[in-house]
Amino acid sequence: MRETGPRVISVVGRQNSGKTRLVRRMIAHWHREGLRVAAIKHDAHADGGDDWEKPGSDTALFAQAGAVATVVAGGGQSLWRWCEDPAADDAMALVARMSRWSRERGGIDLIVVEGFKHSLLPKVAVLRTPDDLAWLRDARLPALEAVVGPRRAAWLAGAEWPVYDEDDIPGLCREVWMQFALPAGDPGGVGG
Known part of the structure; x- marks a missing residue:
């Protein structure tokens, strides 16, 4: 590096x-x-929908409920999603x-x-x-x-x-x- x-x-x-x-x-x-x-x-066409994750997934449901961030993690990997990201x-x-x-x-x-x-x-x-x-x-x-x-x-x-x-x-x-x-x-x- x-x-x-x-x-x-x-x-x-x-x-x-x-x-x-x-x-x-x-x-x-x-x-x-x-x-x-x-x-x-x-993604210039992003509309704030839930196509980042599987529709109906637990983390998508958490975001719909008002979570400001969600994480999918396991197997040595994680996917972070900030629902209110001013840098997006x-x-x-x-x-x-x-x-x-x-x-x-x-x-x-x-x-x-x-x-x-x-x-x-x-x-x-x-x-x-x-x-x-x-x-x-x-x-x-x-x-x-x-x-x-x-x-x-x-x-x-x-x-x-x-x-x-x-x-x-x-x-x-x-x-x-x-x-x-x-x-x-x-x-x-x-x-x-």
Whole structure:
């Protein structure tokens, strides 16, 4: 683990562009390399419902009854749910919280955030179609470092950002680690 805290990168894109698939592949690669990786997922379509847990589960019922937090735990794992979380839509606050948690619990090398496209987090965008590239140009996302797309996407030739092949996960992960992911959790880092 780095003394400055974990590095952080955000993966963004339109709905069904392959963000989750890419994040899973990146996490698996870094895990094989021996890094400890944490993930934060932003659900822009969340409506405060109970799709986080099985409908009718005890913890969902506890939340419906007014619990401000619930925990599902067992088998060496736990899932925490804060029902009134002011940081829920603030990527920087969530990264800072995870960085603090990392220091307390033994270390995380990298935090991969899926979503939070308008945050100041360094990010890569997943593009599948020429329409995705048009969306990206119109979106004017802050801290966009690179795009990831299919190998034979000729329409990406005019992109203003470095373009990475979605099938070259080792190369993408190396570049993200070395070039784009910033340390979080220190005064000058992303998690501040």
